[in-house]
Amino acid sequence: MIQAMLTIDDIPSKNTRSITDYLTENGIRAILFAVGEKAEQDPDSCAYAIQHGMIVGNHSYSHPHFSDLSVEEGIREIEKCEAVLDRVYEMAGTKRVFRPFRFPYGDKGGKNKEALQTYLRENRFSKVKDTQIPYSWWHENGLDQDIDTLWTFDFAEYNIRPGSGFTLTDVWNRIRDMDPRSGGALLAPEGRHILLLHAHDETDELVPGYYRLFLDELQKKKVEFVKPAFL
Numbered sequence: 001m002i003q004a005m006l007t008i009d010d011i012p013s014k015n016t017r018s019i020t021d022y023l024t025e026n027g028i029r030a031i032l033f034a035v036g037e038k039a040e041q042d043p044d045s046c047a048y049a050i051q052h053g054m055i056v057g058n059h060s061y062s063h064p065h066f067s068d069l070s071v072e073e074g075i076r077e078i079e080k081c082e083a084v085l086d087r088v089y090e091m092a093g094t095k096r097v098f099r100p101f102r103f104p105y106g107d108k109g110g111k112n113k114e115a116l117q118t119y120l121r122e123n124r125f126s127k128v129k130d131t132q133i134p135y136s137w138w139h140e141n142g143l144d145q146d147i148d149t150l151w152t153f154d155f156a157e158y159n160i161r162p163g164s165g166f167t168l169t170d171v172w173n174r175i176r177d178m179d180p181r182s183g184g185a186l187l188a189p190e191g192r193h194i195l196l197l198h199a200h201d202e203t204d205e206l207v208p209g210y211y212r213l214f215l216d217e218l219q220k221k222k223v224e225f226v227k228p229a230f231l
């Protein structure tokens, strides 16, 4: 059996509601990571996801590369987004129980990595339950110790852009790759995954309903979507 917890980055977007509807129809609970400045402009889409049982997590305020920032600037990015999300949860009428955080680009801050992890730990951010992840690289790289939410499989569909040379076929190849250079093989038996998708309207324009396409296929392959859980 393959189990996967789904995460979707960069909400809100125009397709946040349709993604939420798809997940709801399919009984999938996910963590949707919100960019604070976008959530400030469109709190309704975030509140909609929350009201439909999704967890909305912190993806920083302005989506910078954290290794370009000082520790103080990084913390300010996180705290500004926290304040927006507190308001969004209040708007949704839902108590905010979990506070997962994801670094934009998975950039953990370079030389400031330890200071930022300490900040996340001391400020009670929620660490996703990753004890079931079997990959040796997850443990060897100390990812099991980090508080932020990384992923084990990236669909990389955000690379589908005019002129990028990366196409829908490349996404399918990644999904079927049994020996990937990075991450875990998605469809390998007994796989345990944290999946990364993005809520990007640009992708939806090029491949309408792309999330439906990929997630339908995974359900056909008997991937079980597990509810986000935290340590």
Ligand SMILES: [Zn+2]
Pocket: 009, 010, 059, 063, 104, 105
């Ligand atoms: Zn992002």
